[in-house]
Amino acid sequence: xxxxxxxxxxxxxxxxxxxxxxxxxxxxxxxxxxxxxxxxxxxxxxxxxxxxxxxxxxxxxxxxxxxxxxxxxxxxxxxxxxxxxxxxxxxxxxxxxxxxxxxxxxxxxxxxxxxxxxxxxxxxxxxxxxxxxxxxxxxxxxxxxxxxxxxxxxxxxxxxxxxxxxxxxxxxxxxxxxxxxxxxxxxxxxxxxxxxxxxxxxxxxxxxxxxxxxxxxxxxxxxxxxxxxxxxxxxxxxxxxxxxxxxxxxxxxxxxxxxxxxxxxxxxxxxxxxxxxxxxxxxxxxxxxxxxxxxxxxxxxxxxxxxxxxxxxxxxxxxxxxxxxxxxxxxxxxxxxxxxxxxxxxxxxxxxxxxxxxxxxxxxxxxxxxxxxxxxxxxxxxxxxxxxxxxxxxxxxxxxxxxxxxxxxxxxxxxxxxxxxxxxxxxxxxxxxxxxxxxxxxxxxxxxxxxxxxxxxxxxxxxxxxxxxxxxxxxxxxxxxxxxxxxxxxxxxxxxxxxxxxxxxxxxxxxxxxxxxxxxxxxxxxxxxxxxxxxxxxxxxxxxxx
Numbered sequence: 220x221x222x223x224x225x226x227x228x229x230x231x232x233x234x235x236x237x238x239x240x241x242x243x244x245x246x247x248x249x250x251x252x253x254x255x256x257x258x259x260x261x262x263x264x265x266x267x268x269x270x271x272x273x274x275x276x277x278x279x280x281x282x283x284x285x286x287x288x289x290x291x292x293x294x295x296x297x298x299x300x301x302x303x304x305x306x307x308x309x310x311x312x313x314x315x316x317x318x319x320x321x322x323x324x325x326x327x328x329x330x331x332x333x334x335x336x337x338x339x340x341x342x343x344x345x346x347x348x349x350x351x352x353x354x355x356x357x358x359x360x361x362x363x364x365x366x367x368x369x370x371x372x373x374x375x376x377x378x379x380x381x382x383x384x385x386x387x388x389x390x391x392x393x394x395x396x397x398x399x400x401x402x403x404x405x406x407x408x409x410x411x412x413x414x415x416x417x418x419x420x421x422x423x424x425x426x427x428x429x430x431x432x433x434x435x436x437x438x439x440x441x442x443x444x445x446x447x448x449x450x451x452x453x454x455x456x457x458x459x460x461x462x463x464x465x466x467x468x469x470x471x472x473x474x475x476x477x478x479x480x481x482x483x484x485x486x487x488x489x490x491x492x493x494x495x496x497x498x499x500x501x502x503x504x505x506x507x508x509x510x511x512x513x514x515x516x517x518x519x520x521x522x523x524x525x526x527x528x529x530x531x532x533x534x535x536x537x538x539x540x541x542x543x544x545x546x547x548x549x550x551x552x553x554x555x556x557x558x559x560x561x562x563x564x565x566x567x568x569x570x571x572x573x574x575x576x577x578x579x580x581x582x583x584x585x586x587x588x589x590x591x592x593x594x595x596x597x598x599x600x601x602x603x604x605x606x607x608x609x610x611x612x613x614x615x616x617x618x619x620x621x622x623x624x625x626x627x628x629x630x631x632x633x634x635x636x637x638x639x640x641x642x643x644x645x646x647x648x649x650x651x652x653x654x655x656x657x658x659x660x661x662x663x664x665x666x667x668x669x670x671x672x673x674x675x676x677x678x679x680x681x682x683x684x685x686x687x688x689x690x691x692x693x694x695x696x697x698x699x700x701x702x703x704x705x706x707x708x709x710x711x712x713x714x715x716x717x718x719x720x721x722x723x724x725x726x727x728x729x730x731x732x733x734x735x736x737x738x739x740x741x742x743x744x745x746x747x748x749x750x751x752x753x754x755x756x757x758x759x760x761x762x763x764x765x
Contacts, residue, residue, distance in 0.1 A: 396558050
């Protein structure tokens with residue numbers, strides 16, 4: 220610990236006498252500085268013991284003395300050392316009164332004690348404190364290194380770090396989830412920092428920040444882990460006071476060790492990813508037996524139960540997305556799914572390929588649940604979920620690009636992996652068209668085809684097909700569009716359709732002949748009737764129908 224005013228006052232060789240501020244002698248002295256300036260404040264940093272003889276200061280003037288004490292105290296000076304028997308035989312009463320009124324430490328320095336002796340004592344104490352901090356820091360580094368190499372790994376490292384800091388420590392994975400904390404009760408406190416962790420992970424590594432725990436008295440410091448552009452994890456430490464030099468050494472050592480662990484794990488993940496890509500290629504090529512043999516214990520369990528295939532792509536918004544942004548979008552999804560699978564003890568196979576990510580994950584498992592949660596969060600931020608129904612009905616004004624589109628297959632097995640992959644791609648196509656983040660194949664297969672007609676290309680086709688009929692009706696020479704709609708809705712039953720329109724059936728027959736003449740197509744052709752009906756439905760969904 221650095222010297223305090225109390226330790227200086229009790230230093231037998233200095234013979235200092237405390238005249239004021241007796242209850243504030245526990246303040247640490249970071250340096251001793253001699254200044255005879257009337258206003259030394261611009262040259263102070265705080266924490267100094269200011270040594271004066273009052274060569275230029277009128278220390279007998281009460282107002283001058285009061286102003287001087289107020290200024291130096293406000294600058295963070297911890298106390299005054301006044302040399303008696305130099306310019307003044309004793310400490311002037313005005314200065315003494317000002318110090319006592321401000322409860323500001325004032326020490327009398329006897330003539331036989333030179334200021335340099337006090338400076339040397341403080342300097343020696345500072346040097347000793349720095350040496351102690353470095354020594355403790357190196358010892359903490361050795362202890363943390365042994366912990367990182369132990370069987371418990373990061374968990375034991377966090378326990379040793381928390382004990383050294385007399386606080387708590389927590390480790391977050393790449394998705395921002397808490398993977399370890401020490402002591403055990405710190406997991407609840409660490410979980411409250413989710414938003415702060417997310418903000419730090421958005422910054423290029425290495426990055427750090429200090430946050431206040433609004434529900435406690437802790438000072439929490441966050442440090443990102445990793446050597447790449449994106450953080451591979453975050454270390455959080457909570458203490459009751461700012462970190463000292465020794466504590467800072469320990470934290471930096473923990474960051475370095477956890478980064479090495481993270482990068483080593485990343486290298487293993489890269490190797491696993493290459494193996495996973497080979498397994499996926501075999502499955503899609505219809506070679507499930509070979510895929511199972513290659514998967515071995517790493518992915519074999521995934522192939523023994525129903526799994527789902529997921530295909531994801533970044534989606535461009537109003538502005539072009541950079542390659543890094545697109546990669547980051549897919550990485551965030553992969554991190555969320557892999558972290559959830561790891562916590563749930565599941566295997567997950569994630570294969571990035573350019574601007575596309577393909578994932579095999581257990582049906583009903585934690586990874587699929589994490590994907591759904593990730594998609595819901597993206598849709599909530601983009602406002603997509605609120606506008607889904609209107610977007611499906613063709614209202615472009617509410618459709619906003621969420622930045623990611625994901626297609627999810629139905630549950631499948633190794634023999635039908637290629638079919639599941641096609642299902643995921645079909646669902647992905649629908650997700651992109653509807654500006655949705657996640658679409659499942661079951662939703663596409665079980666839902667109505669009508670929302671698909673809201674596509675811009677389909678509406679353009681419908682408008683072109685029916686334009687001649689709309690132009691005819693605009694002249695006031697009949698209502699061919701409404702007549703066609705009524706006739707098709709009644710499956711070509713003349714009497715029923717005519718009754719719906721309130722016209723004679725011969726009038727309706729005449730109108731249908733005019734439709735054939737204008738379009739140049741026969742209504743006896745079932746394909747023509749189907750196309751006309753879909754065109755009518757598509758223009759009904761469009762708010763711009765003339």
